[in-house]
Amino acid sequence: MAKTPLIVVFVFMITVTCNLSGTQCRSILTSSLVSSLIAGADINVRPNADPGSPSVNVSVNVMISGVRIQDDNEEVMRLDGYLSMKWHDSRLQWEPAAYDGISQVRIPMDEIWTPDLTVYHSPDSQQKLFSEEHTIGVVYSNGDLLWVPKVTIFTYYNETKTNNGTLYQAKILIGSWVYDANALDYPQETHPTVDHTDYHGQNFIIQNSSITRQSATYPCCEEQYPRLEITLEVLKTKKD
Ligand SMILES: *[C@@H]1O[C@H](CO)[C@@H](O)[C@H](O)[C@H]1NC(C)=O
Ligand SMILES: *[C@@H]1O[C@H](CO)[C@@H](O)[C@H](O)[C@H]1NC(C)=O
Ligand SMILES: *[C@@H]1O[C@H](CO)[C@@H](O)[C@H](O)[C@H]1NC(C)=O
Ligand SMILES: *[C@@H]1O[C@H](CO)[C@@H](O)[C@H](O)[C@H]1NC(C)=O
Numbered sequence: 001m002a003k004t005p006l007i008v009v010f011v012f013m014i015t016v017t018c019n020l021s022g023t024q025c026r027s028i029l030t031s032s033l034v035s036s037l038i039a040g041a042d043i044n045v046r047p048n049a050d051p052g053s054p055s056v057n058v059s060v061n062v063m064i065s066g067v068r069i070q071d072d073n074e075e076v077m078r079l080d081g082y083l084s085m086k087w088h089d090s091r092l093q094w095e096p097a098a099y100d101g102i103s104q105v106r107i108p109m110d111e112i113w114t115p116d117l118t119v120y121h122s123p124d125s126q127q128k129l130f131s132e133e134h135t136i137g138v139v140y141s142n143g144d145l146l147w148v149p150k151v152t153i154f155t156y157y158n159e160t161k162t163n164n165g166t167l168y169q170a171k172i173l174i175g176s177w178v179y180d181a182n183a184l185d186y187p188q189e190t191h192p193t194v195d196h197t198d199y200h201g202q203n204f205i206i207q208n209s210s211i212t213r214q215s216a217t218y219p220c221c222e223e224q225y226p227r228l229e230i231t232l233e234v235l236k237t238k239k240d
């Protein structure tokens with residue numbers, strides 16, 4: 001609380017400077033806003049960490065832009081695409097009126113807390129799920145976040161020969177590695193989807209896909225660990 005008056009004075013001073021310097025106003029205000037948001041939200045502490053707070057709900061959607069059979073002998077499939085994640089962090093809120101109406105900013109996601117989603121049963125434990133290319137996300141003044149990093153997912157598959165070609169089926173489990181359902185969850189009322197509109201593969205046709213929320217317990221602990229199960233059916237059509 002003791003800091004608030006200082007911040008107000010600071011913003012007021014910048015607002016005055018902005019009015020004088022015209023077009024640079026937005027850049028100055030944006031820098032000051034992004035710095036204060038990052039300073040106020042500890043990267044190591046999740047949102048709603050206080051006892052009794054509701055879990056952080058992460059809405060996840062998957063977009064697939066490429067399918068490759070990586071290794072026929074080991075039955076490994078490679079998927080390229082994006083993962084869209086939305087969640088809320090009340091530490092990242094501000095009053096747009098105090099910032100010349102700025103209602104959203106781009107923020108480097110490696111400076112704030114992000115969900116530690118990972119692929120369970122990945123054939124390659126060294127492979128990072130999130131690309132290091134797109135580490136910028138959008139923060140809205142109400143504390144909502146949107147982050148859509150590129151992803152590469154390796155998964156095992158099985159195959160069945162059909163009259164139409166070879167059908168590859170894969171099941172991918174994605175979830176937090178450390179947070180149980182009391183800390184992080186996937187909203188059950190929303191309907192996550194696998195989106196293939198950006199998929200332009202010729203050899204493989206994505207026939208069917210789904211995402212469902214599941215919950216698991218482990219021998220270590222009594223908490224429920226929620227996770228998302230993604231199923232995919234890919235048909236490799238016969239060549240004439
Ligand atoms: C997350 O979702 C659960 C169940 O839908 C709800 O009880 C909880 O309040 C939500 N958390 C937040 C922070 O809104
Ligand atoms: C083969 O393709 C036809 C026409 O697209 C479809 O009706 C049928 O269900 C497919 N069969 C299998 C086994 O996928
Ligand atoms: C292949 O994998 C799918 C999805 O994991 C599973 O539903 C199906 O039963 C498996 N089929 C065989 C023949 O193992
Ligand atoms: C698509 O996959 C879902 C989940 O595995 C399954 O319930 C459904 O029957 C499948 N639909 C088709 C057309 O194969």
